[in-house]
Amino acid sequence: MRKSGRHTFVIDGNYFLFRTLYVLPRKSKKGELLGTDEDAQSFMRKLATDFAYQIRLFEGLIDKVVWTIDSRSWRKDFYPEAEYKGNRKQDSSINWSNFQKITEEFTQLLIKQGVVYSKVDGAEGDDLMYAWNTECLANGKSVIMFTGDRDLVQLVDKNKGSNTHTILFSPAHKKLYTYQGFSEWLTEEEKETSTDLFDVLKVSSSPEAQSKKLLSSVISKKKVSVVEVDPEEFRFRKVLTGDSGDNVPPAYWHISTPKNGKPRRYGISDAKAGAIIHEFKEKHGSLSHMYLYDDGYITDLANILIRHMKAKHMSREQIISNLKSNVNLMVLSSQTIPEGILDEMFQAVESQININELSLPNVSTMKKLLEGTEYMKDDSTAIKSAIFKGDKDDDSNDFSFITNKKTKGKIF
Secondary structure (H helix, E strand, O other), X not given: OOOOOOEEEEEEHHHHHHHHHOOXXXXXXXXXXXXXXXXXXXXXXXXXXXXXXXXXXXXXXXXXXXXXXXXXXXXXXXXXXXXXXXXXXXXXXXXXXXXXXXXXXXXXXXXXXXXXXXXXXXXXXXXXXXXXXXXXXXXXXXXXXXXXXXXXXXXXXXXXXXXXXXXXXXXXXXXXXXXXXXXXXXXXXXXXXXXXXXXXXXXXXXXXXXXXXXXXXXXXXXXXXXXXXXXXXXXXXXXHHOEHHHOEOOOOOEEEOOOOOOOEEEOXXXXXXXXXXXXXXXXXXXXXXXXXXXXXXXXHHHHHHHHHHOOOOOOHHHHHHHHHHHHHHHOOOOOXXXXXXXXXXXXXXXXXXXXXXXXXXXXXXXXXXXXXXXXXXXXHHHOOOHHHOOOOOOOOOOOOOOOOHHHOOOOO
């Protein structure tokens, strides 16, 4: 870990915004959410409250905050046949024009307090979090990612050379996804061979020791579950099983009609994926996402899949094509993200990596965040915010990935 022992806190802004939106109380089953000034007041205050809470949760562990926001995904343009996230529909019971204006106003409040705003045309928040994570580790900075999107578990890492790491906090289930060996690192004491009292005290108060203490406190006090993962295995598993949430099918699937008469799609279960990965690893000695860009390895993975699945409903060529498509859609890598978008992302990150004007005290409470705004006036019902003076919808803001009520509010 770098000398300060602090992390860059990279937030999935879209996840944060929609997570807050979907817990707002609906005063009327027929009424439009965010259709009134009172709704705007509640939403903005809730955003500020939730943001400040997360900052306080990791107090002492973070010294920089990055707020990533989706643009229209390059995946939809590069792979239109895949219908990437085509299953996500916009909820008609929400006033999206007002949502956009409130969230833009909130973003400006964050920027004012030194939170780094990160958005690049064509890039999803996932892509930006990949870029920030890559650049932070390269510059000797550890990362805490904040998201509910499990796809980002593939970025969990430990850089032994610089003694930095990447961990992911998922607030919905109170889980901290970490690299393998994290728990051992967290509990092991630093060795000090010197008998000098001052040297011993220096070790116990070192940045790494303090970081361990603070992380342990978050885990115990908030009853957070630590889940150690192998990011390489996670990538292979996603490529095999697909992602129903993003409308990405498994590499192999078929439709059968059971006794109830309702056709059902059968894909690759986690257990089958595990068996396929195990055989591949046994044969090649290790797992690396770089294998997924090699035709020879992909063909071998397809052959192992065919044996385990007894695949007879799909050709070998189609399975290989599906594997390659899933790699491009779900693996976050310089090999998959288009060069132009990749260059623009890293140029943006490099220009901001060493800039830190964050005012932690001012983002640690709702009152400080909203100080001086209409949202802190005593008569909250009298707010006549400019957010309801409607501009026409901007095509650059794509909210088509929002699920409908049947998805029980699951955003990602």
